[in-house]
Amino acid sequence: MPELPEVEVVKKSLENKIKNLIIKKVIITNNKLRYRINRKEFHKLQGNKIKSISRRSKYLFINLNTGLSLLIHLGMNGKFFIIDKKKQKYKTSFYYNIINHNLKHDHINFYLTKKVKLIYNDVRKFGFIKIIKTSEINTNKHIKLLGPEPLSNIFNKNYFNKAIINKKKSIKDLLIDQKFVSGIGNIYCNEILYLSRINPSRGIKNITKKETNKILFYTKKILKKSIEKGGSTIKDFNSADGKTGGFQQLFNVYAREGKGCKTKNCSEIIKKTYISNRSSFFCLKCQK
DNA sequence: TTCTTTGTTCCGGA
DNA sequence: GTCCGGAACAAAGA
Numbered sequence: 001m002p003e004l005p006e007v008e009v010v011k012k013s014l015e016n017k018i019k020n021l022i023i024k025k026v027i028i029t030n031n032k033l034r035y036r037i038n039r040k041e042f043h044k045l046q047g048n049k050i051k052s053i054s055r056r057s058k059y060l061f062i063n064l065n066t067g068l069s070l071l072i073h074l075g076m077n078g079k080f081f082i083i084d085k086k087k088q089k090y091k092t093s094f095y096y097n098i099i100n101h102n103l104k105h106d107h108i109n110f111y112l113t114k115k116v117k118l119i120y121n122d123v124r125k126f127g128f129i130k131i132i133k134t135s136e137i138n139t140n141k142h143i144k145l146l147g148p149e150p151l152s153n154i155f156n157k158n159y160f161n162k163a164i165i166n167k168k169k170s171i172k173d174l175l176i177d178q179k180f181v182s183g184i185g186n187i188y189c190n191e192i193l194y195l196s197r198i199n200p201s202r203g204i205k206n207i208t209k210k211e212t213n214k215i216l217f218y219t220k221k222i223l224k225k226s227i228e229k230g231g232s233t234i235k236d237f238n239s240a241d242g243k244t245g246g247f248q249q250l251f252n253v254y255a256r257e258g259k260g261c262k263t264k265n266c267s268e269i270i271k272k273t274y275i276s277n278r279s280s281f282f283c284l285k286c287q288k
Numbered sequence: 289t290t291c292t293t294t295g296t297t298c299c300g301g302a
Numbered sequence: 303g304t305c306c307g308g309a310a311c312a313a314a315g316a
Contacts, residue, residue, distance in 0.1 A: 168306070186295090
């Protein structure tokens with residue numbers, strides 16, 4: 001579920017907590033993630049200093065002073081926890097449904113200087129971590145084919161209108177196609193199309209220029225807004241019950257099947273269908 | 289036991 | 303060559 005905003009929030013959080021620390025020890029309790037972890041390779045990270053954290057699409061990079069980087073994808077449920085010297089625990093992000101920290105799913109533990117511990121936790125193990133050369137980030141097979149960042153200036157009217165010429169798929173399939181634009185997943189795609197008042201199953205060839213402008217506008221707006229909300233919720237994570245957090249209220253359609261449309265004066269019920277095997281939520285009345 | 293969830297990848301057909 | 307849709311895959315909770 002982590003899409004671009006969540007990954008960006010994780011990035012900022014890691015920056016605050018682990019930048020400039022040195023990896024003292026790596027303990028791997030389960031090496032079977034999406035791709036198998038090579039224990040020896042990870043143990044060699046001992047002594048490396050964390051220079052910076054960066055992000056591209058839904059990928060995170062922890063860049064080390066030795067020319068190596070950890071390439072991380074959080075998959076569906078991947079998350080980082082940080083425990084500091086005062087034994088305080090921080091979660092680096094939150095998702096629309098809060099999942100509490102279950103130690104059972106801690107797979108990789110990085111012991112850092114200043115008594116900080118970084119934990120990679122992943123219930124489904126769909127995420128992965130690879131060690132690559134920092135200089136080869138852009139040519140890495142996961143990265144090189146990614147389309148533009150949705151918040152960048154490259155993702156603009158000109159790009160959009162050129163990219164959709166002769167395309168036949170649905171508008172929804174286009175928005176979650178990482179080669180077209182990278183970082184949008186099923187959840188934000190549903191939200192963007194609701195705000196743009198476009199039915200997700202519409203074919204691209206029927207989308208007007210006015211509508212592509214709307215999609216561009218709301219894509220940038222909602223991604224930015226979510227990044228802001230993420231930052232503000234992390235601050236008060238420490239409270240024992242993690243069930244608060246206003247993220248869920250942000251959703252207008254996602255996972256709201258059978259509930260009322262949030263548009264003013266609209267009494268429609270949100271519908272759920274499947275497009276390319278992915279759940280799609282929309283209002284029949286508001287989204288044409 | 290079966291169904292659901294996701295991003296990514298792969299494959300066959302057009 | 304390229305595009306597109308469908309299915310497979312990873313794991314675990316309900």
